[in-house]
Amino acid sequence: MSISIRAGLVGLLAATALAGCGKKQEAPPAAETAGAPAATAPASTEEKVVNVYNWSDYIDPKTLEQFTAETGIKVNYDVFDSNEVLETKLLAGNTGYDVVVPSASFLERQIKAGVFRKLDRSKIPNWDKLDAEVLQRVALHDPGNEHSVNFMWGTTGIGYNEGKVKAIDPNAPVDSFRMVFDPAVAAKFKDCGISVLDAPSEIVGVALAYLGKDPNSQAEADLKLAEDLLMKVRPYIRMIHSSNYIDALANGEICVAVGWSGDILQARDRAAEAGPGNVIKYSVPKEGTIIWFDMFAIPADAPHPDNAHTFIDFMNRPEMAAANSDFINYANGNSASFEKISEEVRSDPGIFPSAEVKAKLFPDLAESAEFTRLLNRSWTRFTTGK
Amino acid sequence: MTARLKRLGLRGRNLVTAVPYLWLIVFFLIPFAIVLKISFSTTQIAMPPYEPLLHWAGEKMLQIQLNLANFAFLVQDDLYGTAYLNSIWVAGVSTLICLLIGYPIAYAIARSSPSTRNILMLLVVLPFWTSFLLRVYAWIGILKNNGLLNNFLLWIGVIDQPFQMLQTDFAVYVGIVYSYLPFMILPLYANLEKLDLTLLEAAEDLGCRPWQAFYKVTLPLSKPGIIAGCLLVFIPAVGEFVIPSLLGDPGMLMIGKVLWTEFFNNRDWPVASAVAIALLLFLVIPIMFYQRAQDAEAGGGVHR
Structure with missing residues (x-):
């Protein structure tokens, strides 16, 4: 992902x-003819x-x-x-x-x-x-x-460096998208480093869920709401990338990342291998998030x-x-x-995740070609900050 | 056999000159034609994801449908213009820095003794033995907050907080200048090495100070090398995608990234192709200038 x-x-x-x-020799010779119906016999x-x-x-x-x-x-x-x-x-x-x-x-x-x-x-x-x-x-x-x-x-969730986050704010809402979408919270972690995926459909989706909207909405008005939310926190985001954050999170270059569960668990393992310096945790945000x-x-x-x-x-x-x-x-x-x-x-x-958490997960459905273009244009405004 | 080839006008010399033309046709002209074709098409959800230009309408009617909207689209949205200008700016600044660093290096190599010259040239091309991507990744290790450079600066006490260098425009310039510097040095060296030193002696005899001799003799004579080096750096730097993506601030808008978004995120091959064609036109113009400069250099009479 x-x-x-x-x-x-x-x-x-x-x-x-x-x-x-060894069994290879027993294989029948390649006898594929174009247009032959898919073999129905068990012996292919x-x-x-x-x-x-x-x-x-x-x-x-x-x-x-x-x-x-x-x-x-x-x-x-x-x-x-x-x-x-x-x-x-x-x-x-x-x-x-x-x-x-x-x-x-x-x-x-x-x-x-x-x-x-x-x-x-x-x-x-x-x-x-x-x-x-x-x-x-x-x-x-x-x-x-x-x-x-x-x-x-x-799932798409939040990876964070436990030690660094707790040092800045012991009560940081690590189980919530407020970590990145609430400007007051995100501002605290700006210097520590925040990263989000370069995946417009997913990030806009979870932003809409955070706002209590349909994450798969294809309404322009909803897209605008998500964009406004993202724009407000853009100054606090250092990295918008879908693979660089794994290493950056593992070695403490950034301390909060919106990323894919498997990638963040990989960062967790890499950090653990490197020593006790950085402890990486993954949380599935309570607002609900994408299941892929x-x-x-x-x-x-x-x-x-x-x-x-x-x-x-x-x-x-x-x-x-x-x-x-x-x-x-x-x-x-x-x-x-x-x-x-x-x-x-x-x-x-x-x-x-527990059944309770699973109940809040939602899919990232494919958008129409027209909406995809609007979405990516909006995403470019977000990444460039203009 | 030879006689038959000759009758067809295929002499040895023609065959040899045909090779580069063949190369250009297969690896430049045909791909260009395909991209041009797609740029006039319309996107659809299918394999391939664009409509064919030619289709049969009725029994004996072959219709060709050209969609010019893709190019019109590039003008309507200021995104593309901004990205082109940004890319040209970044490439231009990088080229200038490469020239300022590369010229003295090329000059020093050209003036060193022939035995050290070979070693120095080897050192210039040595980085090519490792993967380009790997070298860009290495810069992440140098520039990051807990990286070599920051740790060194902290150690000598110049700074007391790590200095954010990665994910800045500075890192992109470092990456581009580092990666393309050899392309500046090589043509400059080839040019400066051929410089007739007696011309400099003559200039000094006529009362020129060393820097005047450089300014009035060496610099003008090395112009073809400067132009070749600048083009070799500028052209790939305009379309650079990897370096800004890995080292740069995500807000840095370059045409490579726009192309990526069109092709992979919007899945709009026709608009992506139109962006590529427009970029190509942007790049052909400086090459034409170079060609003209070369012709002028050759004395105007001989067309090379």
Whole structure:
């Protein structure tokens, strides 16, 4: 969930080379003919390869090894670190990927553009392990859950440096968006450093929620209200970036960040590794915030759709989903995996919020093209402060 | 075989000169044509996310539809004009600083003994052995509040509070000047190294003081080097995106960021293409000036 620049392109080159597997020789020869109907027989005629394009540092490599060991399907694993990079590739077409992992608000538009094929649920027997609430929430982006399966989900909240924040104000409202949206509070942390995501739709959304408005409102008047709120605190914000804040928060360059749960937990771990100097905490603001989903989906022109289904099903085995949640510290959308997740991850309210907190979470729905333009124009006024 | 090629007018010399033309066609002209095409299109939610220019209307009617609104849009909103001017300002100031730092360095290298000259030139190009992105990241480590520079200044007692350097315009200038300085030094060195030293002796014989000789002889003769160096710094600096994004204040509006927003946030490839075309036109004008200066340098008669 981060926007990045050339770093993303560097990441693309990092394809994982997996150990070859003995079963490979048994694979039938590549006999794919254009226009052949998707194989209905259980024995697929596809070449034993699946091309996966996922976020960087977003999977337990052991699950990939086990997948190849069990199925004989070799995984070509590429990584990206921004939804934008993925979207551009998908819209240009012919990516050659079989499984991609966009966030749900991006997936929503991509479905409309005809990027994905409908999933064949008969090839995903683990479908019944999926969390009912997650399915229901995702359906707001992907009607009928026809095109995607949730991999991981998280929230957009507040990361803060406990020591530095308490030193400035022992009663700082760390569980509220007042930390950044209340000018009187934000002013106190100006010199300590405040960062917000460079994600217009999300920040305007949480600003509207803070104002008690519909976070997905596409009314110009509401946008104006959000912009006025943001403008008032603009002088106190040092950084507007979607990935730089992780390190900056970890090493004490900034002390308050509006960011993605997984990123802030990563900053927390990095700070802990570096020593006792900076203690980073994550809170889900009490006003309610965005819940986002990273979704497995299969491009319409995927060369190996059967293997893609097999891969998605494998990752939705409760053991695999739990292994991945443990490895990357994110919540997954597989309810059967919950008790297999380690106690440490399972009981972290930053990863698995309480039902009470969850009730206040809302989606970041895709806007119309016209509103997107207004939104981004407003966002540019905010970032430039004019 | 050779005879047949000759009949087609393909002599060895033509084949060699065809290579750069081919390069330009494949890597410049064709991509430019694609971007130009998209800039006249209209956005839609599809793959690719813009409408085709050509479409069949009726059986034998091929219609071409050019949408000029994208270019009109750039003029209507002052965002684009401001961003262009800002980018040109930032690039211009950076180029000037590069020139002021690069000229003495190039001069010193050109005047040093041939053996040290090679070592010095190697040192100038040495940074290219590491990734550009990595070097920009390194500046974060130097400029941040708990970074090398602030800690050094605190240690020697010049300041008693860390000085906010990262996320300022200062950091962007440092980043651009640092990254593009070699592009200023290399053409200047190539030019100054060829300078005929007897001309300087003659100037001194005729009563010039050293600085007058520099001003009246060296500087005018090095003009092609100055122009080449300035263009090599200015042109990439105008479109710079990475350095302001990583080091700069988020309020610094540059055209690279505007292009990013159009392409990735608004998902409006046609307007993004129009921004790119307009930027290209902005950059072609200085190149034409350079070309003219080169022609004048060559004596006006010989066209290079």
